[in-house]
Amino acid sequence: MNEPGAGDYRSLAEAGWAWVQAQVRDDDGPWIPVSVIPGEDPQPGSDRDGLHSGIGGLAYVLAEIRLARPWSEQERALSGAVADRLRREIDRTQDCTFFDGLPSTIGALTALSEPGADRAVARLASLATGDGWPQAWVGPPRFVDGVRAHDLTLGTAGVLLAAIWARRHGVDGATQVAEQAADLLVRDGEQTPTGSNWLMAPRRYWADPVREMPNLSHGLAGIAAALAVAGAELGRSDLVEIARSGAEHLVTLAELGGDGFVVPLRIPPAPDREEVTYTWCHGPTGTSLLFPALERAGVEKLAGAGPRSWQRRCLTSVRGSGLPARLRPGFWDNDGQCCGTAGVGSVFLDAWQRGRDDADRQFAVQLGDALIERAVHDGPHAYWRFVEHRAVEPLLPPGVGWMQGAAGICAFLFRLDRLLDEGPDAEVVARMDTWWALPIADQGQREPDQPAACPVAAAPLRGTGHPYR
Secondary structure, eight states, rough: OOTTTHHHHHHHHHHHHHHHHHTESSSEEEOOOOOOTOOOOOOOOOTEEEEEEETTHHHHHHHHHHHHHHOOHHHHHHHHHHHHHHHHHHOOOOOOOOOTTTTHHHHHHHTTTOOOHHHHHHHHHOOOOOOBBBOOSSOTTHHHHHHHHOOOTSSSHHHHHHHHHHHHHOOOHHHHHHHHHHHHHHHHOEEEETTEEOSOGGGBBBOOOBBBBOTTSSSSSHHHHHHHHHHHTTTTTHHHHHHHHHHHHHHSSSGGGOOOOOSSSSSSTTTTTTTTTOOOTHHHHHHHHHHHHHHHTTOOOOTTHHHHHHHHHHHHHHTSTTTTTTOSSSSOOOOOOTTSSSHHHHHHHHHHHHHHHHHOOOHHHHHHHHHHOOOEETTTEEEOOOBTTTTSSSOOOBOOOOOTTTHHHHHHHHHHHHHHHOOOOOSSOOOOGGGGGGGGGGOOOOOSOOSSOOOOOOOOOTTEEEEEE
């Protein structure tokens, strides 16, 4: 099934990954810089272990490479060093976010098939409060001191996904953490005339006027997706119902023209941002993940149509948006997993493997071709540079990690090359943030007594384009 020139994806992935490996430093364990600036001597930051821009993200690349070829000795050593560092830090970690904290550690260790997720779950249980879990990424002046976030990338929904993923891997104590996180989200949901809603943080924590970000990373879509899969896994129809109600409300916020589905980036809009985007974090790419979560939970219809139909609308909007072309400054200046081309391509490969619609495969190929065109080659290495059109120097230094750098891009290219060769039945790296959107056979481990679904009657700051961090 390989297409003409498809081998370029593999060779570029290898060159990009070689560049990433060349950036790995050692200081009390491995770490990588966020970006590489000639002449600068970076130091490890507080996020050095995380999924977003740290060594946690390298675990997902290594997991993908393992399906493409055997690890080298260097890669085997890197995997062990990453796991050792993450385990060593568990008992000192205060951060409970999906991007950089204990949920990130759970995802990385399970991706590497390494032990330690049980300790991370126990640490999450010990850090829980009656209002949620600690995070240090958002606070005054937008929020009051001690804010507890509920979104997927910084808050309670991320803890819920991590606990469900750990439970699927048989980790003791994961069910209790998942139940606590789910109950907090149910408690703090807001009821509107059109369905349930959640803000990034509960209204009581806002100091500035409330501004909603209803897509995957920081609001409604991500929280509802977490509740849907939790309802299916825990056998709780109340969670499935409130997730379905959230999706009903989300539909009322969307532009549905042309068989599409696009929810605003912010409500009300910000004057210095695009009103809509098409990314994993804040656009229909990521928001599409809500609908397979509901389908897995047994929801047959919402807002008059099935979940699969709403997912297809999201993907139709992405394909028709004009990306990956940079149509205007600020439209498509990023090629990473979080806010750019690789993240879109990954979701379209998931959709192709699950639904077998060849239009999804073709679009993923188009995105892979754009990454070939935009790669910067340096001898045996390759990397990518994104654009921040509002900066004095718009061309950004090359990023290294998973969400905003070469590591995440390379993982997509490795997978694209492999799937074009092996077809849609190829094995998938199941991750805690996407497993429910994969073919059933690739959705990760399950304990024998866990329910498959809970039918009900119909009744993700950081990096280019990211509003926070």
